[in-house]
Amino acid sequence: MAGSAVRSFRDACGLFATGVTVVTTGSGEAAHGMTANAFMSVSLAPPLVAISVAETARICPRIQDAHQFAVSVLPRDAERTAWHFAGKPSPGATPVFCDLNGFSVISGAAAAFTCDLEQDIAAGDHRIFVGRVRALRRCSALEPLVFHRSAFAGVDLSAIKGLHVEEEDTDVLLE
């Protein structure tokens, strides 16, 4: 594909506004993260999610070796965390991990999922990892970070009509 067509494709995909996540593997000192917006829920029964990871990303072989990964959904104030795990760290702004069911996830995330790797699918220059969710954390009162046209934005929850915001944070273990 010509360079201009590649750019058009990227720009068109960028019109699809998404949330922003950090995918992690390992725990403690061995924790490793990568910012990803290619995240989606796939199935409710069983509970499945999917992420798309570049073959060249350092986390790719780590997920394949560990057969596990976690996904943290970033809140509005976590733009620097998103840049950090996209290879652009700010000096003095080291993100903090915390534990969810033995996995390192991002502290202060709006939601987090820990997953066993269920399927590893080749897709062009990416791998699609389908994960079976084993545990989740919800902090529903947090406003999400949004990625749109290569830029970050926030969502003002109070501006969404009829939205019910649960204040309570929950951790749930799934079967």
Ligand SMILES: Cc1cc2nc3c(=O)[nH]c(=O)nc-3n(C[C@H](O)[C@H](O)[C@H](O)COP(=O)(O)O)c2cc1C
């Ligand atoms: C908002 C945002 C979303 C991203 N989404 C993805 C994604 O879904 N999949 C992916 O492979 N890389 C994605 N990237 C790029 C990776 O975060 C980036 O290339 C990272 O540095 C790769 O990790 P590594 O440097 O440890 O190899 C995204 C970057 C940003 C800023």
